[in-house]
Amino acid sequence: MSRTKPHEIVERALELSTADGCVVIADEESSANLRWAGNALTTNGVTRGRTLTVIATVDGGEGTASGVVTRSAVTAADLEPLVRAAEAAARGAGPAEDAQPLVTGTPASPDFADGPAETSSAVFADFAPALGEAFARARAGGRELYGFAHHQLVSTYVGTSTGLRLRHDQPNGTLELNAKSPDRQRSAWAGRATRDFKDVDPTVLDAELAVRLGWAERRIELPAGRYETLLPPTAVADLLIYQMWSAAARDAAEGRTVFSRPGGGTRVGDRLSPLPLTLRSDPDAPGLESAPFVIAHSSGDDASVFDNGLPVPATEWIANGELARLTTTRHSAALTGLPLSPAFGNLILDGGGDRSLEEMVAGTERGLLLTCLWYIREVDPATLLLTGLTRDGVYLVEDGQVVGEVNNFRFNESPVDLLSRATEAGRTERTLPREWGDWFTRAAMPALRVPDFNMSSVSKGV
Amino acid sequence: MPHSIDAAFTALPLRALADAALARARALGAEHADFRLERIRSASWRLRDAKPSGGSDSTDLGFAVRVVHGGSWGFASGVDLTMDAAAKVASQAVAMAKLSAQVIRAAGSDERVELADEPVHADKTWISAYDVDPFGVPDSEKAALLADWSARLLAAEGVAHVDASLLAVHENKFYADTSGTSTTQQRVRVHPQLTAVAVDATTGEFDSMRTIAPPAGRGWEYLTGTGWDWGAELERIPGLLAEKMRAPSVEAGRYDLVVDPSNLWLTIHESIGHATELDRALGYEAAYAGTSFATFDQLGALKYGSSIMNVTGDRTAEHGLATIGYDDEGVAAQSWDLVKDGTLVGYQLDRRIAKLTGLGRSNGCAYADSPGHVPVQRMANVSLRPDPGGLSTEDLIGGVERGIYVVGDRSWSIDMQRYNFQFTGQRFFRIENGRLAGQLRDVAYQATTTDFWGSMEKVGGPQTYVLGGAFNCGKAQPGQVASVSHGCPSALFRDVNILNTTQEAGR
Numbered sequence: 001m002s003r004t005k006p007h008e009i010v011e012r013a014l015e016l017s018t019a020d021g022c023v024v025i026a027d028e029e030s031s032a033n034l035r036w037a038g039n040a041l042t043t044n045g046v047t048r049g050r051t052l053t054v055i056a057t058v059d060g061g062e063g064t065a066s067g068v069v070t071r072s073a074v075t076a077a078d079l080e081p082l083v084r085a086a087e088a089a090a091r092g093a094g095p096a097e098d099a100q101p102l103v104t105g106t107p108a109s110p111d112f113a114d115g116p117a118e119t120s121s122a123v124f125a126d127f128a129p130a131l132g133e134a135f136a137r138a139r140a141g142g143r144e145l146y147g148f149a150h151h152q153l154v155s156t157y158v159g160t161s162t163g164l165r166l167r168h169d170q171p172n173g174t175l176e177l178n179a180k181s182p183d184r185q186r187s188a189w190a191g192r193a194t195r196d197f198k199d200v201d202p203t204v205l206d207a208e209l210a211v212r213l214g215w216a217e218r219r220i221e222l223p224a225g226r227y228e229t230l231l232p233p234t235a236v237a238d239l240l241i242y243q244m245w246s247a248a249a250r251d252a253a254e255g256r257t258v259f260s261r262p263g264g265g266t267r268v269g270d271r272l273s274p275l276p277l278t279l280r281s282d283p284d285a286p287g288l289e290s291a292p293f294v295i296a297h298s299s300g301d302d303a304s305v306f307d308n309g310l311p312v313p314a315t316e317w318i319a320n321g322e323l324a325r326l327t328t329t330r331h332s333a334a335l336t337g338l339p340l341s342p343a344f345g346n347l348i349l350d351g352g353g354d355r356s357l358e359e360m361v362a363g364t365e366r367g368l369l370l371t372c373l374w375y376i377r378e379v380d381p382a383t384l385l386l387t388g389l390t391r392d393g394v395y396l397v398e399d400g401q402v403v404g405e406v407n408n409f410r411f412n413e414s415p416v417d418l419l420s421r422a423t424e425a426g427r428t429e430r431t432l433p434r435e436w437g438d439w440f441t442r443a444a445m446p447a448l449r450v451p452d453f454n455m456s457s458v459s460k461g462v
Numbered sequence: 463m464p465h466s467i468d469a470a471f472t473a474l475p476l477r478a479l480a481d482a483a484l485a486r487a488r489a490l491g492a493e494h495a496d497f498r499l500e501r502i503r504s505a506s507w508r509l510r511d512a513k514p515s516g517g518s519d520s521t522d523l524g525f526a527v528r529v530v531h532g533g534s535w536g537f538a539s540g541v542d543l544t545m546d547a548a549a550k551v552a553s554q555a556v557a558m559a560k561l562s563a564q565v566i567r568a569a570g571s572d573e574r575v576e577l578a579d580e581p582v583h584a585d586k587t588w589i590s591a592y593d594v595d596p597f598g599v600p601d602s603e604k605a606a607l608l609a610d611w612s613a614r615l616l617a618a619e620g621v622a623h624v625d626a627s628l629l630a631v632h633e634n635k636f637y638a639d640t641s642g643t644s645t646t647q648q649r650v651r652v653h654p655q656l657t658a659v660a661v662d663a664t665t666g667e668f669d670s671m672r673t674i675a676p677p678a679g680r681g682w683e684y685l686t687g688t689g690w691d692w693g694a695e696l697e698r699i700p701g702l703l704a705e706k707m708r709a710p711s712v713e714a715g716r717y718d719l720v721v722d723p724s725n726l727w728l729t730i731h732e733s734i735g736h737a738t739e740l741d742r743a744l745g746y747e748a749a750y751a752g753t754s755f756a757t758f759d760q761l762g763a764l765k766y767g768s769s770i771m772n773v774t775g776d777r778t779a780e781h782g783l784a785t786i787g788y789d790d791e792g793v794a795a796q797s798w799d800l801v802k803d804g805t806l807v808g809y810q811l812d813r814r815i816a817k818l819t820g821l822g823r824s825n826g827c828a829y830a831d832s833p834g835h836v837p838v839q840r841m842a843n844v845s846l847r848p849d850p851g852g853l854s855t856e857d858l859i860g861g862v863e864r865g866i867y868v869v870g871d872r873s874w875s876i877d878m879q880r881y882n883f884q885f886t887g888q889r890f891f892r893i894e895n896g897r898l899a900g901q902l903r904d905v906a907y908q909a910t911t912t913d914f915w916g917s918m919e920k921v922g923g924p925q926t927y928v929l930g931g932a933f934n935c936g937k938a939q940p941g942q943v944a945s946v947s948h949g950c951p952s953a954l955f956r957d958v959n960i961l962n963t964t965q966e967a968g969r
Contacts, residue, residue, distance in 0.1 A: 042535070069518075135569030
């Protein structure tokens with residue numbers, strides 16, 4: 001069975017099903033990674049895995065129940081017990097609130113019967129020697145490099161008892177490079193998302209970080225307070241990803257999120273920003289391609305196993321500064337009366353600006369330039385107040401020039417509130433979210449200028 | 463109730479696969495090789511307003527080979543349980559070690575991986591302390607219990623919504639290495655949680671209150687009366703939530719805090735647990751989760767907190783989430799001091815870090831969360847010792863003129879060197895002249911680690927001690943999650959900075 005093609009496993013599992021409905025998801029995953037610290041590799045690895053998820057649906061007098069069972073390393077002997085376990089789970093679960101008819105009508109993927117895409121350590125064939133060169137340059141230049149390179153390919157096959165046969169290949173690569181002075185009193189970071197490691201050069205990033213460590217040679221202590229702040233694209237991505245995680249329509253309609261309207265209903269239609277901001281997701285966005293159909297291994301606030309295979313359209317979540325959509329499943333769309341808007345695989349913010357971050361720095365009289373944010377957590381869901389830290393370089397800009405490095409800060413801010421106070425959005429560019437980069441990598445964001453970012457206290461951490 | 467290792471796990475070709483992998487690694491010149499075969503079953507059940515709203519039941523089965531070859535690490539994993547596949551994965555691990563060596567040479571480094579010695583533990587088995595395997599209980603019984611608990615809360619006045627969840631894990635590991643150690647282990651853990659939500663439809667205000675029962679290294683019995691009184695907790699929540707909805711907003715400023723174990727465990731986790739991981743302190747986690755202010759040169763000298771502060775690392779505590787018999791490098795579980803009389807005296811170690819720093823034997827803190835991941839240095843159960851003759855929580859509160867009693871965890875964040883933290887909670891009670899005087903809203907406490915622990919004036923007695931913890935501590939790249947417990951008593955802290963979160967939001 002281990003050498004059986006994934007689509008054959010999906011077909012066999014569907015044949016074995018005796019439930020009223022069945023969805024089978026086969027995920028074939030391969031990955032390769034390198035990790036380094038102090039100019040030397042520390043760990044590395046290659047992995048290869050298969051998981052099979054069987055979702056059984058059982059109709060009953062009080063409604064339809066679902067049972068979800070996932071197994072890795074499925075063998076021929078495991079297949080029937082796995083299907084039966086899903087059916088038993090459905091019978092034991094009781095009627096599912098999100099029950100809907102299984103999806104029909106999505107055209108089959110032409111490559112459904114093809115073998116899975118695969119990555120290996122070969123993806124680093126050019127990158128690894130370049131990394132070694134970057135280590136040598138850093139050592140010669142008095143810098144220590146820390147970081148991680150990861151490449152993963154997941155081929156997902158979805159088959160249903162209603163006839164869907166869908167497949168999606170998702171490459172996912174990240175490079176994070178952190179440079180420190182040998183006394184670790186100065187630190188700088190750069191990150192890139194990539195599909196194949198052909199477009200990232202660690203020596204170029206090292207050179208970029210050498211400039212930033214140079215900026216940090218002049219140290220300026222500033223107290224807590226509200227400062228004009230330039231948030232780079234990675235920081236904007238981290239904040240808006242969190243905002244979208246809090247954008248489930250049902251929660252908003254029930255009155256328990258920042259997108260709830262006092263007195264009932266949701267804030268869809270409210271102006272969130274005076275800037276002409278558009279926040280969207282699009283499975284076909286160039287370089288950020290993501291699954292064009294719903295892949296739901298379990299049900300939750302913004303996903304339903306019954307929606308597997310449903311097309312994921314391009315969606316504008318914020319349009320021209322107004323809240324346009326909240327995430328819905330078919331079930332929560334019906335409950336709230338809002339349009340169907342499945343959860344997304346990429347996120348793009350466009351504010352109409354065309355200035356680069358460097359040009360925004362040049363246009364700043366006095367303000368802070370951040371590198372990235374870290375340890376972002378929700379303090380208050382009512383305002384979506386988030387706390388977290390600045391990290392790896394806060395720079396003071398005066399008269400259009402970086403004049404030195406400032407201590408780190410803890411911030412307390414709400415992304416929803418920030419959008420209402422931002423006075424400028426720069427040019428949208430592809431970015432790697434620093435904090436959520438191990439979960440969510442496909443983002444394109446502009447830098448934002450915020451006139452009064454709340455630096456709540458000073459952090460001594462470097 | 464005594465258990466044995468699951469027969470379905472021991473029926474797998476554990477020894478044969480290990481022999482095939484280790485023999486290939488040896489033949490290819492590895493100085494050290496270890497083989498780990500794991501089966502981890504994780505399941506969740508979720509209810510929303512007493513109705514099923516999603517669940518899953520996942521089993522991860524596979525094996526990993528890790529080698530030291532030419533002074534470099536190599537790691538690979540696989541899922542096909544055949545001798546050929548095991549040998550092939552060992553070859554891949556060696557190939558990865560060679561790739562590492564190439565990069566290290568190109569960088570002009572002469573760093574070599576060496577491991578601290580560990581006695582050989584041959585053919586050992588270990589099983590955690592639990593009565594009833596949660597996976598042996600019918601799903602319908604689990605759903606019915608969660609539905610009943612949800613219904614009790616929903617029936618109360620002022621409760622608009624209830625979210626209920628149960629997570630359960632059954633973990634089996636087989637480990638063997640080229641030194642001759644082989645271990646077979648089994649662990650069970652559960653995490654039930656209920657959250658009640660109140661919504662004021664007129665004003666749009668809402669708030670929630672979650673159970674403070676910690677996750678535990680126990681079985682289904684934890685939900686049916688052993689280790690936690692669920693009935694009493696569920697009965698209290700609606701009234702507490704209603705009071706919280708009416709509570710005044712806190713006045714920002716400095717207050718004395720009595721911190722309940724249900725909150726303090728998380729402060730310990732973030733500001734002591736992670737800060738005393740020696741791999742972090744040395745820089746091996748620098749690019750991701752960060753380093754530590756508790757640097758190695760300060761061992762034996764750093765004043766971590768007040769002189770009544772005593773913290774242990776412990777992989778042996780009964781029902782602890784990080785409790786094991788042997789770690790993922792074949793090191794036997796131990797208990798040791800991290801902070802003694804307020805001074806940093808120890809770290810958490812794995813074999814490589816122990817050797818590198820000359821600290822002798824590893825204290826057994828290597829862990830991988832799946833067969834697809836390399837073991838990294840992970841947290842032991844890190845716990846604050848109670849004062850053997852210490853006060854009750856009520857008596858600690860009795861010693862405060864103007865302060866706040868903090869119960870339950872909610873929001874948490876700390877900087878990348880573990881200095882600056884900010885925490886919120888589930889319930890905040892005003893203390894006036896030694897007595898509780900109603901709840902407060904919008905409270906967060908913010909401090910620097912050594913200032914906070916330096917302000918600890920009293921540690922409660924054993925009668926206040928609770929083993930809290932988390933299922934989902936994140937670390938490393940690729941990211942891994944581990945579960946860990948933190949025991950602590952109630953404790954009194956003087957003059958801590960309290961923020962008003964509404965004001966922080968600019969309102």
